[in-house]
Amino acid sequence: MKSILKITLIIAAIFSSLLVLGQRKLTEATISYDIVINTSNQTPQAADLLDGATSVIYLKGNSSRSEMISSLGTQATIIDGKTGNVTVLKEYGEQKYMIKMTAENWKESNKKSDGVLFTLFEEYKTIKDYKCQKAVGKMADGTEFTVYFTKELIPANMDVQYINKNLPGLAMQYEAKLGKMNVTYTVSSIKFDPVVQSKFDIPKAGYRVMTYEESKGSGN
Numbered sequence: 001m002k003s004i005l006k007i008t009l010i011i012a013a014i015f016s017s018l019l020v021l022g023q024r025k026l027t028e029a030t031i032s033y034d035i036v037i038n039t040s041n042q043t044p045q046a047a048d049l050l051d052g053a054t055s056v057i058y059l060k061g062n063s064s065r066s067e068m069i070s071s072l073g074t075q076a077t078i079i080d081g082k083t084g085n086v087t088v089l090k091e092y093g094e095q096k097y098m099i100k101m102t103a104e105n106w107k108e109s110n111k112k113s114d115g116v117l118f119t120l121f122e123e124y125k126t127i128k129d130y131k132c133q134k135a136v137g138k139m140a141d142g143t144e145f146t147v148y149f150t151k152e153l154i155p156a157n158m159d160v161q162y163i164n165k166n167l168p169g170l171a172m173q174y175e176a177k178l179g180k181m182n183v184t185y186t187v188s189s190i191k192f193d194p195v196v197q198s199k200f201d202i203p204k205a206g207y208r209v210m211t212y213e214e215s216k217g218s219g220n
Contacts, residue, residue: 026155026170029192031057033185035070037178055185057160060195064160078200079106081157087202088215097215098207105212106159113163115140118147127172128187135167145175153190 033055053070062081067074073092080086084103090096101109116137123134125148132148139145151169158165164174173186 023151024153026059026153027061028194029057029059029190030195031059031170031187032189033057034188035178036184036186038182038184054188058195058199059155059157059160060197060200062157063200064155064157065199066160078202079157079159080200089203089207096207098203098209099212099215100209101212109212110162112139112141116163116166118166128190130172132172133169137163137166147171147174149174 035053035055037053053068056067056069058065058067060081062079064079064081065076067076073090075091076089078087078089084106086101086103086106088097088099088101090099107114116139118135118137121134121136125132125134127148127150130150130152132150135147135149137145137147145163147164147167149164149167149169149171153170154168155161155170158167161171161174163176164171171185173184175182175184177183
């Protein structure tokens with residue numbers, strides 16, 4: 001009986017080790033997402049403005065920079081992995097804003113996405129050679145959205161995608177709101193090359209600097 005128990009424990013340990021070996025902690029990576037606008041209830045003109053939009057996430061340790069790039073302009077969110085402080089850079093034509101947030105401000109700005117509960121399903125598909133499992137997230141207001149994530153890649157700081165932070169892996173495809181539009185993000189590439197530190201530098205000039213409280217008052 002003891003021999004059987006010992007063998008069972010050894011097999012369990014080997015399986016656990018293989019599971020861990022199959023996971024990669026994302027401490028240095030560039031992840032690009034294609035964005036598709038779902039136009040069922042939107043005017044074509046609104047969707048055309050975001051045609052070809054992309055989202056790029058740069059990871060380095062616990063720090064991250066996520067960029068939303070479209071014909072309208074660029075918005076970048078930089079998270080300082082040491083302090084938890086966040087800087088948002090908005091560039092739309094001649095208008096350039098820098099919004100500085102504390103970790104508490106960042107949490108408040110994402111309160112709608114806080115505490116999302118995910119239900120996992122035994123449904124899978126492959127995205128960029130990664131096995132992705134289906135999950136449905138339910139927000140506090142009852143809104144539901146679908147995600148396909150992989151357990152093979154684990155970002156060092158899950159705050160980079162706040163709405164998906166409770167997932168046990170990287171979201172490879174997910175639904176989200178962009179203003180009043182429904183959009184779908186799908187990973188188009190993942191690169192593991194070193195990310196230059198300058199990606200996380202905060203500009204010293206050229207932006208109108210605002211606090212989080214000021215940005216709420218201005219509607220930006």
